[in-house]
Amino acid sequence: MVEPTPAVPAAAAEPAARFTGFSLWYGTFQALYGVDLQVEAGRITSLIGPSGCGKSTLLRSVNRINERLGYVRTEGAVAVHGVDVYAAQNALVQVRKQVGMVFQRPNVLPLSIRDNVIFGHRLHSRGAGRTTRADEDAIVEGALRQVLLWDDVKDRLNRRAAGLSLEQQQKLCIARLLPVKPRLLLMDEPCSALDPKGTEAVEELIWELRGEYTILLVTHNMAQARRASESCVFMLLGKMIEHTPTDEMFVTPQRQETADYIEGRYG
């Protein structure tokens, strides 16, 4: 599925996400230690590392979803397309609109398939700028086509989304982000609840979205990182250890820890 990566365009001036000296504490437990990382726009960057190393935490710092926990404290900065997401003047809602997230377990809303897809869009087009039913239909179709789900569900858009297979649900979870037009998609082990066939299908979809969206993909599965990403970040114990193009990381890792992990010396 993965063709040799085309020559990567010179890193855009402005990364889609930039962490500078970013640390995070859950209460007194420090989960992230001064992470410096630039996620290039328009590419798929995968985030690997043993479980508990802070991958999810890093991801959840970008859309500030960790904040509901009263005991989380951060230091340093996270910028999305140059704008600090933690800056007081930026509305949380706007940050979340620009940064979509896909979770480990597909979390479709208890609504129909159609309403799931259009949910986000409706939140942001109310009052005067309200979309007509026909436009909504077009948006739903567009999003579902983009996630390769349209042909499966076009005859049952009004059925409940929870009735879909897990693979289809996960695709739906990606589809519903698209109408909101996020600049960055965060995916936290999006395939870990799926069977091998589902995994393959969702990976294919992620690959399809490349270029149009910037994707930061957490995975526990190195084969997946290798297949589905162009750039790869290795984390260990809350620290960013290495960030290199995927092909290089798996062939000539620069750091000993990375090599050990890739060779399976710790899980």
Add this chain to the structure above:
Amino acid sequence: MFEATDLNRRDARTQRLVRALFLLMTVLLAAPVLLILGVLLVKGGTMLSWDFLFTEPTNGMTAGGVLPALVGTVWLVAIALLASVPVGVAAAVYLSEYAPDNVLTRVINLAIINLAGVPSIVHALFGLGAFVIFFGFGTSILAASLTLAIMTLPVVIVATREALQAVPHAFREACWNMGATRWQTIWRVVLPNAVSGILTGVILEVSRTAGETAPIMFTGAAFFLPFLPASVFDQTMAMSLHLFVIATQVPDVPEALPYGVALVLIGMVLAMNALSIGLRTWLRQKKKW
């Protein structure tokens, strides 16, 4: 090679014993309910008729029906619900969806728990002081209902909070991630999915208030008032107080009468419970997950 050892046999005996003991406890639990219903039906069943429900008491409450008390109880419970549900639901939404985990929140939670522990006679005196005298509602349906409302507030809050917490957290995160505000999340996803739980919880708990006597005794329920209330500032008869009165205060009441009144009162409560179960089933079927 698979023969039971002594130890196995002893374990099996213990098993049977424990099981029997727990079964016994369960039966003991159900027995009073069945006994109460049985005795009431046997002794008061003959009283039941449409006339009994729809006429006024006569002959110094030794004959006739229960209409004013029945209507009064419906009024009292309905207005109490109207007052306590919006406040209780709003408070529960705040506590479970917005409130940070800080000292103030904990104090409020503690207050709610303690409010639930206040004896009903104390609520009655509070209602008398606050609604009847201070706010000047007089002894009236309004004052009695508000007293009942305050009494039911903690259970409304707890029932609502449980219903809200039963909505999977993943739904909220899904909404936030599309840029929904907290309120949009609550309004579009959390409440619609909690409503069946809220309704059932609230109705189940509140149906008990129909039987409360102390809180309405000083605040709005009348001993004998053989007409229907015209406004919320009137006093009214109520089933619970009526039962107390004819059972203990009025001479020469036929034996079956108090049992009949009790049957009607229990019937009202059971009807409300049945309604809440029906409602829950219906709402569950509409759910999309």
